[in-house]
Amino acid sequence: xxxxxxxxxxxxxxxxxxxxxxxxxxxxxxxxxxxxxxxxxxxxxxxxxxxxxxxxxxxxxxxxxxxxxxxxxxxxxxxxxxxxxxxxxxxxxxxxxxxxxxxxxxxxxxxxxxxxxxxxxxxxxxxxxxxx
Numbered sequence: 001x002x003x004x005x006x007x008x009x010x011x012x013x014x015x016x017x018x019x020x021x022x023x024x025x026x027x028x029x030x031x032x033x034x035x036x037x038x039x040x041x042x043x044x045x046x047x048x049x050x051x052x053x054x055x056x057x058x059x060x061x062x063x064x065x066x067x068x069x070x071x072x073x074x075x076x077x078x079x080x081x082x083x084x085x086x087x088x089x090x091x092x093x094x095x096x097x098x099x100x101x102x103x104x105x106x107x108x109x110x111x112x113x114x115x116x117x118x119x120x121x122x123x124x125x126x127x128x129x130x131x132x
Contacts, residue, residue, distance in 0.1 A: 018071040025064030052082035077122035
């Protein structure tokens with residue numbers, strides 16, 4: 001199981017901005033270059049993160065991208081879900097009744113526990129911690 005490349009790029013872009021501080025803007029071209037992200041791909045990622053309220057963007061000569069909140073207030077879970085949507089290890093984890101073995105399946109509790117642990121870990125990890 002892997003997060004998407006797009007989510008990985010989003011995490012790296014947010015970490016890059018977190019290292020700059022809250023007041024410094026970064027050009028998307030510099031983020032793309034330093035983080036080895038294709039510029040056209042990064043534009044889409046920045047847009048999605050901006051819609052989610054995780055980044056602020058501004059155009060013009062003094063434009064660029066900044067964090068929407070303090071690094072301590074942005075979690076890995078938020079960034080990943082802004083790009084990939086809610087984490088779901090298996091379809092049966094999200095809603096009962098989707099699996100033909102519902103109620104009899106010994107795997108569902110394992111998938112649910114694993115997903116809960118992953119979500120808890122990602123939710124408990126913020127970008128201030130990653131910079132420390």
